[in-house]
Amino acid sequence: MDTESNTFWCRLLRAKYENGISMRKSSNWWKDLHLLCFGSREGKWYEEGAHRKVGDGGDINFWYEKWIGDASLCCLFRPLYQVSAQQNHKVKDMGVWSAAGWSWNFCWVSPLNMEQERLLVDLQQLICNFVPKLGCPDSWKWVPDQFGIYSVKSAYMLLSGSVPVQGDNMFRLLWSLKAPSNAIALAWKVLINRIQTKVNLNRRGIVLNSACPLCLTSDESTDHLFFSCPIVWKVWSKISAWFGVFSVLPADSSGHFLQHLGILGSLKIRKGGWVVWLAVIVCIWQGRNSVVFRNMQFDANAVFDLVQFKAWSWLKAKVRSFHYSLFEWISNPQECLQGV
Ligand SMILES: [Zn+2]
Structure with missing residues (x-):
């Protein structure tokens, strides 16, 4: 229907289903199809x-x-x-x-x-x-x-996850998180690869040595700096250990964001987990800038401590029912998020 909108069969289906029949009066077949393609959270694949x-x-x-x-x-x-x-x-x-x-x-x-x-x-x-x-x-x-x-094969590949399609859900989720707007804006730039890493500056004609300032072994692309650099990886593994989950996360920004603490299941905990994700992004970027502009060391332990504090202070400021002490938060983040 999308690609052959002027054909007879397409006009016939439109006339029958598009305006004339309400969902309540539709056939079970049409209701099921609509639910599968548009209705539920999972059904937004189309x-x-x-x-x-x-x-x-x-x-x-x-x-x-x-x-x-x-x-x-x-x-x-x-x-x-x-x-x-x-x-x-x-x-x-x-x-x-x-x-x-x-x-x-x-x-x-x-x-x-x-x-x-x-x-x-x-x-x-x-x-x-x-x-x-x-x-x-x-x-x-x-x-x-x-x-x-459109083909059934390509739809199957999309549904089975073989074709990555990021999109509205991810950005809707990002803007809804309980964190300061400048932290969300920074994470947004990471997700759309608009942050000023050395690789991105090189692409814009500002020529620099593009080596990652943390590990010095790879180019400083967005995905490397925030997700696959062995130095920042220590921070992410500390976050996983803190939440008591162990999983291999994708090395691309949207995959990493969407699957972060995914194993926890409950949306309430995951939304808090995404606030932690934002705090990690902010702290990595600040840590990286301290290395580049102030010649300081990137200390994964110190960055991890700062992430814990930042995420706690954001949740405390933005979520009314989050009344946990920093000690409680550090001791058991899952329980704190479950209780909000
Ligand atoms: Zn690196």
Whole structure:
């Protein structure tokens, strides 16, 4: 239906199911199919795999639909979306054509703060090369397939985890965590690989020796610095031991984030675990900057102590029912998170 929208069979299905029949009156077959594809948390796989392909932008919502990158812009740039005066605008209504070409035109319900201004720069960089194609209708593409065409095989690969699709769920979760906004913004940059590691600075033409300042044996990419560097790995293994879980975590940022303390199961504990994840990211970045700019040593034990304190102070400030002492938190973090 996504790729052959004008065919007879497609128009027939649309006429029958899209507007005329409410879910309550639908057949069991249709209800099951809808639940499987869109209804439950696990059932959002179809949304994760189906992205929009912009033509003239007249049919695609700028904020809600996935048309650039792996996530919808409302999830990726949550703090900007929340103050947008154009939340329901289509892509083509978010800018204007003039003699000089296409230019974006954003309107906000209130003045942007510093963090939002920084996010706006990132948003503008993301969409700066995009220009709507006049006279060309919008369409769909199926991301797990290299040609953008849906097939049962590619859907199976997506469902079985062979095709990694990050996206809305991850960013929705990130922005909802109980932590300071600057910590979330830093983690956000890590997840979209926009942090100023040496490899990323080299890519922008700022040539540096790209060796990781902590281990000096690999290039300082985002994934290396935060997840696979043997020096920071000590911090992550201390976190696992503190929570009493032992698992091998992926070395890419979104996989690492999504699977962090995954073995704990309970969402309540995992949300607290993600606050700890944010604290680790912040402390690694601060520790790394102390090495680069102040010639200090990166001490995994000291970083671990700081992570414990930071996560505790954030939870204490942001979660009303978190009334545990630092000693209780350090002694049994799982029990503290279970109790909130
Ligand atoms: Zn390293």
